[in-house]
Amino acid sequence: MPYKKLHIEVMNRVGYILLESGSRFNKLSITTIRELKRAFTQLEEDEAAHAIVLSGYPGESFAAGADIGQMVHFYPGDALHFSELGQSLFDQIESCAKPVIAALNGITMGGGCDLSMSCDIRIASESLQIGHSGAKLGIITGFCGTHKLPQIVGKNFAREIFMTSEIYTAAEALRMGLVDRVYQHNVFWQEVTAFAERIASHPLTPLSAAKRLINTAVDIDLRSGCLLERETATHINSLQSFLPLI
Amino acid sequence: MPEKLCTIQSRSNGIAIVAIPGSSDTSARELLEAIRRQTSALAGKDDINGLIFTSSEGGFCRCLIESSSSVRDAGELASFGQQVAFSLEKTGKPCITAVEGECSGLGLEIALACDFIVASQTASFGFTGIAAGLIPFCGGSQRLARLVGKSKTKELIYSGDLINAAEAYRIGLINRLYSEGDALTETVKLLEHICTRSPNAIRIGGEIVNAGYDIDLQTACMLERDAFALCFASFDQREGMQAFLDKRTPQFKGE
Numbered sequence: 001m002p003y004k005k006l007h008i009e010v011m012n013r014v015g016y017i018l019l020e021s022g023s024r025f026n027k028l029s030i031t032t033i034r035e036l037k038r039a040f041t042q043l044e045e046d047e048a049a050h051a052i053v054l055s056g057y058p059g060e061s062f063a064a065g066a067d068i069g070q071m072v073h074f075y076p077g078d079a080l081h082f083s084e085l086g087q088s089l090f091d092q093i094e095s096c097a098k099p100v101i102a103a104l105n106g107i108t109m110g111g112g113c114d115l116s117m118s119c120d121i122r123i124a125s126e127s128l129q130i131g132h133s134g135a136k137l138g139i140i141t142g143f144c145g146t147h148k149l150p151q152i153v154g155k156n157f158a159r160e161i162f163m164t165s166e167i168y169t170a171a172e173a174l175r176m177g178l179v180d181r182v183y184q185h186n187v188f189w190q191e192v193t194a195f196a197e198r199i200a201s202h203p204l205t206p207l208s209a210a211k212r213l214i215n216t217a218v219d220i221d222l223r224s225g226c227l228l229e230r231e232t233a234t235h236i237n238s239l240q241s242f243l244p245l246i
Numbered sequence: 247m248p249e250k251l252c253t254i255q256s257r258s259n260g261i262a263i264v265a266i267p268g269s270s271d272t273s274a275r276e277l278l279e280a281i282r283r284q285t286s287a288l289a290g291k292d293d294i295n296g297l298i299f300t301s302s303e304g305g306f307c308r309c310l311i312e313s314s315s316s317v318r319d320a321g322e323l324a325s326f327g328q329q330v331a332f333s334l335e336k337t338g339k340p341c342i343t344a345v346e347g348e349c350s351g352l353g354l355e356i357a358l359a360c361d362f363i364v365a366s367q368t369a370s371f372g373f374t375g376i377a378a379g380l381i382p383f384c385g386g387s388q389r390l391a392r393l394v395g396k397s398k399t400k401e402l403i404y405s406g407d408l409i410n411a412a413e414a415y416r417i418g419l420i421n422r423l424y425s426e427g428d429a430l431t432e433t434v435k436l437l438e439h440i441c442t443r444s445p446n447a448i449r450i451g452g453e454i455v456n457a458g459y460d461i462d463l464q465t466a467c468m469l470e471r472d473a474f475a476l477c478f479a480s481f482d483q484r485e486g487m488q489a490f491l492d493k494r495t496p497q498f499k500g501e
Binding site for chain 2: 072146
């Protein structure tokens with residue numbers, strides 16, 4: 001089945017999911033979320049891809065939240081289902097065995113911000129505009145943002161972002177730790193592909209193990225985390241000599 | 247006059263500015279009681295949409311911790327202090343500490359219990375009690391570690407040193423850094439801006455951030471999902487989204 005809201009490319013061991021809704025803002029409508037789920041499943045199964053890049057490049061937005069025209073008519077039951085759908089996509093991205101890089105090419109608001117936070121690393125163009133406009137719309141986010149934003153930037157910045165509903169710049173996002181790297185717009189895509197290709201050049205087994213361990217670390221205590229690391233490292237590192245040299 | 251320890255300096259546009267100078271001859275218990283009295287009264291007022299805690303010329307939250315207190319007294323004080331700090335997280339209204347001078351000891355504890363902290367260039371921060379044998383007792387060690395990490399927290403508590411505003415900004419202890427003398431006026435502007443947003447969403451959002459922080463992702467997301475759905479039974483959601491579609495400013499009611 002073809003995609004309507006995005007397209008997929010695989011190049012130099014990197015799989016690209018490029019949101020392309022056809023409008024200025026890539027809205028996270030029900031259709032887009034379903035297509036994203038399908039795209040992640042496809043690239044996770046594709047052995048030619050060792051890492052995945054999610055972006056709206058070369059458009060103006062990465063993703064700009066939910067479709068308000070759709071949402072304004074929601075009743076609590078619809079909202080619950082919508083939230084479940086979004087959360088299941090984010091769960092899929094976090095459980096995906098391959099590193100996932102969010103390349104934030106521009107506007108990244110609301111659900112788009114949450115989408116980027118379910119990825120492993122966020123690289124932004126200096127034209128980034130990021131924020132959460134829920135409080136301006138009379139809602140909170142339903143896409144795990146209330147948990148993930150405080151984990152990434154701390155509770156105080158998270159509360160400020162939610163309360164003000166303001167748009168933050170790339171420099172502000174970098175200071176808060178919301179994005180990991182920022183590049184000038186003219187070299188942005190070149191840096192994203194170079195970075196993704198470097199990660200994808202590494203063997204997948206330790207990449208997946210590291211991703212799993214780090215994601216788990218946030219939810220468990222230090223002792224259990226170290227125990228898990230010991231078991232995982234024993235297993236992974238014993239495979240080292242058998243790794244194919246590709 | 248215990249009310250002088252913690253006074254409502256002004257109340258306009260729904261914003262209460264609470265000056266908490268404290269005083270060098272008042273006990274921590276007395277000061278905490280004054281803070282609790284003022285804030286719980288403000289929390290219950292429908293015409294107050296946000297709170298600012300600030301210093302005045304007398305300083306911020308100055309108080310005395312008695313050197314002769316027994317283990318039992320110290321335990322009771324910590325238990326009461328923690329209750330007060332938790333109550334600040336539960337006002338249901340945005341609450342910001344604006345610092346112009348020194349914010350240390352109990353002052354930093356109070357500031358850490360707010361939604362976030364902003365300051366001017368002349369501000370300084372620290373837990374200075376260590377030389378007198380004191381460690382934080384209102385939850386400050388836990389809140390600071392969650393905010394700036396364990397290493398910085400240990401550095402501050404072990405050394406008892408004050409850090410300046412620039413350093414506080416760098417490590418993320420304060421969200422915004424203003425020019426000298428501007429902390430309060432800028433904070434009023436910021437809070438007025440926040441108060442144009444949905445009070446309902448701010449209240450639910452704040453509660454879910456606090457509730458979800460110390461628990462696992464799955465459970466936190468489930469809580470969030472239910473709270474998200476609840477927003478769709480509110481006036482604020484219909485109004486906020488309709489206003490967005492109509493390209494006009496929403497008129498929220500907080501219900």
